[in-house]
Amino acid sequence: MEIYLVGGAIRDELLGIANEDTEKDFVIVGSSPEEMKSLGYRQVGKEFPVFLHPQSNEEYALARLERKVGVGYTGFEFDTSKSVTLKQDLSRRDLTINAIAQKQNGSGDLVDPFNGQGDIKLRTLRHVSEAFPEDPVRILRTARFASRLHNLGFNIAHETFQLMKKMVSSGEVDSLIPERVFKELSLSIESEKPSIFFEVLIESGAYQRLFPMLDIRKTSDMQILDVPTELSEVRFALWLHKQNTENVLKLCEHLKCPKDFQQIAELVAEWHHFAKALLSYSPEEILNFYLKNDGLRRQRRFQIILTAFDYLEINTKPINELLELLKDIEISKLDNLNIAQELTQERLSVIARFLDPTK
Numbered sequence: 001m002e003i004y005l006v007g008g009a010i011r012d013e014l015l016g017i018a019n020e021d022t023e024k025d026f027v028i029v030g031s032s033p034e035e036m037k038s039l040g041y042r043q044v045g046k047e048f049p050v051f052l053h054p055q056s057n058e059e060y061a062l063a064r065l066e067r068k069v070g071v072g073y074t075g076f077e078f079d080t081s082k083s084v085t086l087k088q089d090l091s092r093r094d095l096t097i098n099a100i101a102q103k104q105n106g107s108g109d110l111v112d113p114f115n116g117q118g119d120i121k122l123r124t125l126r127h128v129s130e131a132f133p134e135d136p137v138r139i140l141r142t143a144r145f146a147s148r149l150h151n152l153g154f155n156i157a158h159e160t161f162q163l164m165k166k167m168v169s170s171g172e173v174d175s176l177i178p179e180r181v182f183k184e185l186s187l188s189i190e191s192e193k194p195s196i197f198f199e200v201l202i203e204s205g206a207y208q209r210l211f212p213m214l215d216i217r218k219t220s221d222m223q224i225l226d227v228p229t230e231l232s233e234v235r236f237a238l239w240l241h242k243q244n245t246e247n248v249l250k251l252c253e254h255l256k257c258p259k260d261f262q263q264i265a266e267l268v269a270e271w272h273h274f275a276k277a278l279l280s281y282s283p284e285e286i287l288n289f290y291l292k293n294d295g296l297r298r299q300r301r302f303q304i305i306l307t308a309f310d311y312l313e314i315n316t317k318p319i320n321e322l323l324e325l326l327k328d329i330e331i332s333k334l335d336n337l338n339i340a341q342e343l344t345q346e347r348l349s350v351i352a353r354f355l356d357p358t359k
Contacts, residue, residue, distance in 0.1 A: 003103070198239070
């Protein structure tokens with residue numbers, strides 16, 4: 001029984017990337033589920049054996065081979081017998097830079113049967129084998145790595161990109177489940193250049209197959225996503241801000257997005273044109289803007305919406321100034337018998353004075 005560290009942790013170390021978020025991926029060669037359980041590991045995988053370490057809770061997977069028997073990334077049969085070698089396990093991985101291993105204790109040379117170190121030097125994302133097209137998730141992962149490693153000069157190898165395009169034309173991409181698409185999308189919009197993720201999908205033809213409810217966008221439209229923010233909701237909203245709200249709703253329902261992502265994206269798409277010309281509207285229309293965006297109650301969410309407006313080159317200073325004035329209204333001084341009506345009138349008066357201080 002031998003334990004190896006493989007994949008992302010080794011790749012990032014070779015690239016000089018200090019990334020505490022990189023999950024450690026361990027592979028065990030020459031063992032069995034029974035032996036793993038006898039050592040105190042807890043099995044969590046059903047389709048293929050994955051185990052949690054009894055102390056660290058880190059995941060350890062038995063070395064495996066795959067055989068394509070159906071469509072999509074679930075259409076595989078797995079062989080996890082003791083005879084499966086490390087090289088055979090590495091051969092099923094997506095990219096050569098992710099198919100490098102080393103013994104868990106750090107001893108010995110790197111195991112690199114597919115020249116991942118060479119592709120790291122060449123700054124190339126290259127598929128490991130001709131089995132690459134069998135798993136459509138690899139389109140998303142390759143696009144994500146192109147996004148994540150773009151600032152280090154990485155590009156997708158021509159032959160790998162051609163395989164991705166064939167996976168689209170063959171219909172293999174259509175078998176991706178929405179939850180996995182959103183997972184890879186959400187990881188990509190956290191990178192420094194999320195625009196690259198979408199550009200790869202557009203150029204490969206996958207974009208319209210994955211997001212058929214959206215209006216077609218140009219690759220140049222995606223550059224707005226590369227804004228310096230750690231708020232994923234902002235980048236998600238910027239991606240969709242030119243869509244109508246019906247399209248945004250259909251997309252979010254399809255991808256099963258978190259509610260905040262959906263609501264913020266819908267509100268940014270619906271209201272960014274209004275916000276740009278805020279001071280040209282009537283007090284009634286402006287009050288409706290605050291109420292529809294729930295700016296007075298859900299203030300954190302409203303500030304995220306305003307952050308997206310900032311990146312759309314909308315002047316949010318008057319929006320914030322007016323918000324503070326509306327928040328300063330002392331409700332306790334209003335007539336309790338007609339409080340809702342009086343509060344509305346007071347808010348309209350505050351807005352009117354803000355628009356024309358001479359009143």
